[in-house]
Amino acid sequence: MNGGRAAPDAESRAPRETFPLMRFGVIRFPGSNCDQDCLHAAGAVMGQEAFYLWHKETDLRGADCVILPGGFSYGDYLRCGAIARFAPIMAPIRRFAAEGGLVLGICNGFQILLEAGLLPGAMLRNASLRFQCQMTRLRVERGSIGPFASAARTGELLRIPIAHGEGNYYADAATLAELNRNGQVLFRYCDERGRVASEANPNGASENIAGITNRAGNVLGMMPHPERACEAALGAEDGRLIFESILEWIRARRISSAA
């Protein structure tokens, strides 16, 4: 965004855009409950065009970025995300992701991406066995680059909240090594000084992993909720950096495809 952190006013922001508004498609599964927050963050706060996509739809309606929101899709039956994975909307999402389209899975959305095999690994119940609802600090492991963290610096600390019972990211040693080698770990839980310590790990996740991308970098899954951290009134604004990165990426892509 040009002005950085201006007031969240879609009406006044829109005309300043030189490009048509970006289109954010927010998927709604039965049991999604962060869909409205995502729509608000992408639409009202970031001043873009945001719309819902029902899980039974088979077309992404020209979305530039697809968001799988948090919640308890299909009641978390069987395993979190296990049933949502087979929803009709997942077929076009797979194609979109394969073509380089931006897919952001938050919380339950991350779990769905894991179950769908769009990201490696799986989610276990929190080591504490408690639902953890709290502010966390994330260290950006790979900033200034890519679709989701270009607006942040590597090593920058973000305050973004979590709210989940199953966010204990698990992958075997070989997969973890590959994630590290390819720079696919985007966020790790850390303490106030940026140390990736076990005390700063809210759920027992392997290597304090809070968010990973696929190999190509266009699919991000993260347990923390950036859409809940986009406005000072809500106590945190660092989530905006992720949305700003997405806008930057799409804008650059539009410029290069127009040239």
Next chain:
Amino acid sequence: MRARVTIMPKRNVLDPQGKAVVRAIHQIGMEIVHDARVGKIVEIEIAGNDAESVRPKLEEICRDLLSNPVIEDYRLEFEK
């Protein structure tokens, strides 16, 4: 015909539920138990009586939906 699918967390994967169950068992004074793991059982009703002909399809269901091979193992059994 009925099939029974038993799904268990893999041995090398932390099972927080199992740990909590062990703690609770110890709290009621039963120190003889030193480990427990929590899984799930799914009973499936199938038409016909030929287990071997439906086995490949059921294996697929177990692999793709009922279990997550990253963290779980399953066992498929048939009851006549």
